Amino acid sequence: MTTTTEAARPAPTGTEEPLVRLTGAGKNYGNILALRGVDLEVSRGEVTCVLGDNGAGKSTLIKIIAGLHAHSEGTYQVEGREVHFSSPREALDHGIATVYQDLAVVPLMPVWRNFFLGNEVKKGPVMDIGFMRRTTKQELLDMGIDLRDVDQPIGTLSGGERQCVAISRAVYFGAKVLILDEPTAALGVKQSGVVLRYIIQARERGLGVIFITHNPHHAYPVGDRFLLLKRGQSLGYYRKNEITRDELTALMAGGAELEELSHELSQAGAGSAAAAKILESEVHELGIDRVTTGDNP
Amino acid sequence: MSTTLETKPAPGPRQPAADERLAGRSWLSRLLNRPEVGALMGAIVIYLVFFSVAPPFRDLSSLSSVLYLSSTFGIPAVAVALLMIGGEFDLSAGVAVTASALVASMFSYQFTLNMWVGVLVSLVVALVVGFVNGYLVVKTGIPSFLVTLGTFFMLRGLNLAITKQVTGNVGTNDVSSIDGFNSAQKVFASSFNVGGVSIRITLLWWILFVIIGTWILLRTNIGNWIFAVGGSAPSSRAVGVPVNRVKIGLFMTVGFLAWFTGMHTLFQNNTVQSGIGIGNEFIYIVAAVVGGCLLTGGYGSVIGAAIGAFIFGMAQLGIVYAGWNPDWFYFFLGALLLGAILLNNYVRRRAEAMR
Numbered sequence: 316m317t318t319t320t321e322a323a324r325p326a327p328t329g330t331e332e333p334l335v336r337l338t339g340a341g342k343n344y345g346n347i348l349a350l351r352g353v354d355l356e357v358s359r360g361e362v363t364c365v366l367g368d369n370g371a372g373k374s375t376l377i378k379i380i381a382g383l384h385a386h387s388e389g390t391y392q393v394e395g396r397e398v399h400f401s402s403p404r405e406a407l408d409h410g411i412a413t414v415y416q417d418l419a420v421v422p423l424m425p426v427w428r429n430f431f432l433g434n435e436v437k438k439g440p441v442m443d444i445g446f447m448r449r450t451t452k453q454e455l456l457d458m459g460i461d462l463r464d465v466d467q468p469i470g471t472l473s474g475g476e477r478q479c480v481a482i483s484r485a486v487y488f489g490a491k492v493l494i495l496d497e498p499t500a501a502l503g504v505k506q507s508g509v510v511l512r513y514i515i516q517a518r519e520r521g522l523g524v525i526f527i528t529h530n531p532h533h534a535y536p537v538g539d540r541f542l543l544l545k546r547g548q549s550l551g552y553y554r555k556n557e558i559t560r561d562e563l564t565a566l567m568a569g570g571a572e573l574e575e576l577s578h579e580l581s582q583a584g585a586g587s588a589a590a591a592k593i594l595e596s597e598v599h600e601l602g603i604d605r606v607t608t609g610d611n612p
Numbered sequence: 613m614s615t616t617l618e619t620k621p622a623p624g625p626r627q628p629a630a631d632e633r634l635a636g637r638s639w640l641s642r643l644l645n646r647p648e649v650g651a652l653m654g655a656i657v658i659y660l661v662f663f664s665v666a667p668p669f670r671d672l673s674s675l676s677s678v679l680y681l682s683s684t685f686g687i688p689a690v691a692v693a694l695l696m697i698g699g700e701f702d703l704s705a706g707v708a709v710t711a712s713a714l715v716a717s718m719f720s721y722q723f724t725l726n727m728w729v730g731v732l733v734s735l736v737v738a739l740v741v742g743f744v745n746g747y748l749v750v751k752t753g754i755p756s757f758l759v760t761l762g763t764f765f766m767l768r769g770l771n772l773a774i775t776k777q778v779t780g781n782v783g784t785n786d787v788s789s790i791d792g793f794n795s796a797q798k799v800f801a802s803s804f805n806v807g808g809v810s811i812r813i814t815l816l817w818w819i820l821f822v823i824i825g826t827w828i829l830l831r832t833n834i835g836n837w838i839f840a841v842g843g844s845a846p847s848s849r850a851v852g853v854p855v856n857r858v859k860i861g862l863f864m865t866v867g868f869l870a871w872f873t874g875m876h877t878l879f880q881n882n883t884v885q886s887g888i889g890i891g892n893e894f895i896y897i898v899a900a901v902v903g904g905c906l907l908t909g910g911y912g913s914v915i916g917a918a919i920g921a922f923i924f925g926m927a928q929l930g931i932v933y934a935g936w937n938p939d940w941f942y943f944f945l946g947a948l949l950l951g952a953i954l955l956n957n958y959v960r961r962r963a964e965a966m967r
Contacts, residue, residue, distance in 0.1 A: 383850075404852045415850060421843035423910045424836075432840050433852035435833035442833055 332395035333358040334492050334523040335380060335411065341388035342375050349375040350547045352389070356540065357492060357523040362514060364534035365527045366567055367544035373527050376544065377494050380525065381413040382406030410491030414481040414498060422470030426462060427451040429469045430484050450487075458483045458513060475506030482513050492523040499533050511537055531567045535560040543567070647904030648916030650955040654902070654948075655919050658926050666934035672809045674933060682925030683818035684873060685895050686918050690818075690825045691869040692893075693900035693917035695862040697829070699842035699909025700749060700756040702866045704741070704764040706892030711767050712738045712874030713884040714775055717784040720792075727792030735871050741767070742867025746860030768890060775886035788882045800872075801879035814876055818918070821869065825914035838862065842909025898945065899924055902952040923948065 337355040341348065350372040357363040367373045378384045379391065382400030391398055393409045400406045403413070420429045427444075430451040436443045451465045458479050462472075469477060478498050485493055495514065499507040514537050517524050528534050534541065541558060543550040543566050550566060551558075580591035662669045688705055695702055712734045720730030745763055749756045772782065779785060787793055803812045829835035837858045840848040849855045878884055901907060902923055903916025927948060931938055 403850055407852055413850065415847075421840045421847055421910065423843045423906075424839050428836055428839065432836060432848065435836055437833060441827075441831040442836065444831070 331358065332392075334394055335525070336392045336395075337380070337386075337389065338392075339389035340376075340379060340386045340391060342379060342384060343387050348547055350379070353542070353544070353549050354552055355525075355542050357525055359491075359523055360518055360521050361539045362518050362524040362526055362537050363540040363542065364538035365525060365542045365544060366529060366531060366534055366563070367550075368529060368567075370546070371544040372547040373529075373544055374496070375547070377413065377496055377525070377527055380406070380411060380492075381494055382411070407488075410489060411494065412485035412488065412490035412492070413494040413496065414478070414485055415496050420469045420477055420481060423468050425466045426455075426469050426472070426480060427465040430454070430465075430480060430487075434488050454483050454487050455480065458516075459509075473506065475502050475509050478502070478506075478510050479513055482510075482517065486517060486520065486522065490522060492525065493517055494525045494527070496527045497529070498526070499528060499530065507533060529567070531560065531563045535563055647911060647913040648919055649904075650958075651903045651916050651919040651923065651952065654952055654955060655923050655926070658923055658930070658948075662926060662930035662934060666930060669930055669933040674929070676809050676811060676815075678925045678929050679815050679922070680812040680925075681929060682922045683812065683814040684876065685892070685899060685924055686818045686921030687814065687821055687876075688866070688869045688873050688892075689896045689899040689903075689917045689921045690821045690914055691862075691866040692896040693903060693905050693912055693914050694825055694829065694838060695866055696897070696900050696905045696907070697842050697909060697912040698838045698859060698862045699845065700859060700862065701760060701897070702745060702863060703757065703760040703893050704745060704767055705866050705870050705896055706889045706894075707764055707767040707771060708738060708741055708867060708870035708889075709874040709877060709892065710884065710886065710889035711741070711771055712871040713878040714771055714784060714874075714886060716875065717787050717878050717884050718775070718778050720790050721785050721787055722778060724790075727787065727790045727796045729792075731796055731875060734874065735868070738867040738871035738874070739864050740867075742864035742870075743860060745867075746863030749863070750856040750859050764893070771886045782887060783883050783885045786882045787878070793879070796875070797879040800875040817872070822914055822918045829914055834858070834861075839910055842906075842911075844910070895921075895924060898949050902949060920952075923952075 333356045335355070335357045337353055340350065340353045340355070342350040353372075353376060355363060355365070355376070365373055365376060375384070379386045382403045382405050385399055385401060391400075393411065398405075398409065400409075406413075421432065424432070427448045431442075431447045436447055436450075438446075448465050452462060455462055455465075460476055460479055469480065472480065482493065482495070482498075498510045498514075502510065511533060514524055514526060518537070526534060526538065539555055541551075541553045541555070541563060543552075543563075553563075580587040668674055688709065692702060692705055715737050716727075716730040716734035718730075719725065719733045720727050723729075741763065745756070745760055748754070748759045752759070775784060776782060799813075801813065803810050805811070829838060837848065837853045840853055841855045841858050845855050877888075899920030900912065900917040901920070903913060903918065903920035905912030905917065924945070927944055928941060931941055931944065
């Protein structure tokens with residue numbers, strides 16, 4: 316367990332190889348190009364946010380990193396060594412753990428059985444149930460979740476709690492890189508805050524975090540790097556000091572599309588013209604013209 | 613590691629104390645949370661009903677007969693319940709019992725080999741049938757209901773066709789004079805006396821298999837995986853559970869216990885009719901469902917399936933002891949199944965509400 320938790324957050328240095336580095340990665344499903352030419356890096360103690368709308372290729376990207384699908388173009392390096400995963404198990408063995416949108420928990424099973432699923436602790440031929448119960452309770456307590464009973468089916472927990480069980484499970488089992496697939500998508504404001512707090516905690520323990528979201532307001536406060544995806548391609552890859560929250564929001568909203576939308580509206584008649592004006596001013600306020608024409612780093 | 617947590621006060625001593633809120637959960641609620649509790653209540657009710665209306669049912673020898681009949685269905689039901697908890701069905705289990713018996717019988721008889729050779733060959737065949745079922749299910753993704761429906765008909769056809777081809781008859785020849793028959797019969801189909809009551813050995817085997825099945829399910833990581841692949845196969849796969857191997861293993865377990873039951877059939881009767889066993893697969897499934905296994909997987913108990921088989925045995929013989937018209941038996945069985953499912957639903961919902 317000591318291997319899973321670094322006491323202090325190691326400063327990301329320029330000489331150290333990033334935990335995960337994708338270069339020009341792409342994936343075809345038959346003749347469908349799901350992802351093309353994506354670069355991504357995450358180092359120890361860093362949060363890389365992947366933003367994009369539905370169908371932007373976020374899921375394909377994490378499936379490649381998590382080992383569910385092998386990439387068909389480009390390179391994928393883990394700590395400087397090139398890899399080609401054919402199963403999630405291999406990715407896990409390299410310390411890359413994924414917390415999926417649907418949480419990868421089995422709702423009818425007790426919390427502790429879920430926590431240790433696939434990594435059961437054995438004492439001789441049998442499971443050390445006492446140890447697993449105690450550990451689950453303690454680990455969740457450290458995450459700030461005080462469970463009444465670790466024997467309750469995990470389906471009875473709230474969405475945020477389940478998310479945190481999944482995160483603390485990954486951390487406990489020595490994940491070096493944590494991939495979080497839309498962890499805040501189905502949550503209310505308060506629970507989203509709880510999850511964001513765990514992202515920061517994971518970062519401070521020295522983990523690399525890849526945080527997939529479509530909400531720039533969730534991404535900006537915790538992120539160190541931002542990758543924007545659209546229609547399977549990279550729309551931009553920024554460090555935090557290269558982009559402001561408003562620019563990020565603007566990119567996510569699809570600046571060009573907003574402008575087009577306002578153009579459409581203004582042609583529709585007097586009533587729509589007012590709406591078009593509002594949209595247009597929003598576009599300028601967000602500084603979209605600046606970002607969409609800017610060069611990618 | 614608590615040093616990195618700034619968001620909450622230091623947790624203090626590492627040992628989490630017993631939670632004071634747990635005291636509110638009574639032993640009754642804990643008991644009602646067991647999946648087999650509905651079946652247990654049903655078994656008690658049915659036992660009391662037959663005990664009061666059928667005087668012959670009260671004899672210890674009748675109980676022994678009921679337990680014997682229950683064991684012949686209860687042994688394969690152990691594996692069928694595990695498979696159902698793992699999220700799959702096996703409709704070929706009933707005829708696989710017959711196929712195992714036929715293979716052992718004909719192999720030893722036709723090649724004039726020791727009985728145990730036929731027994732072992734038959735074991736291999738049964739495991740292969742289980743493997744093929746499992747392999748087809750996990751590799752094609754076709755529901756096990758359809759895959760095993762296919763193997764059910766195939767086995768049914770093979771049982772009849774090969775038996776007729778080999779023996780020229782619909783049944784096999786008597787194997788009781790073959791070397792090794794006596795020792796095999798001792799293992800699979802003997803009986804002994806306890807206090808004047810004859811106990812069949814299958815009862816002991818049944819208890820043993822139930823204990824092993826329960827132990828695997830609740831105490832080992834394999835059991836954890838069985839619950840998980842039945843509850844959510846994609847989630848299990850994502851955390852590294854070898855889903856395909858678990859499912860194939862479960863189908864092979866059904867093959868193993870079908871073989872065991874087939875050996876009992878053979879050494880009990882010395883000959884095997886090729887047409888028997890059809891429909892028994894449903895009895896195994898009924899036993900598992902009555903015992904609290906969820907049809908969709910991920911929940912259930914081996915002990916529950918044993919109680920389910922016991923209910924089946926009580927109902928079948930109880931009707932005879934009570935002097936009722938046995939033509940109604942299957943009607944009762946169906947009503948019993950429906951009742952058990954409703955009771956299970958009620959108990960589970962109640963248990964969840966009590967948490």
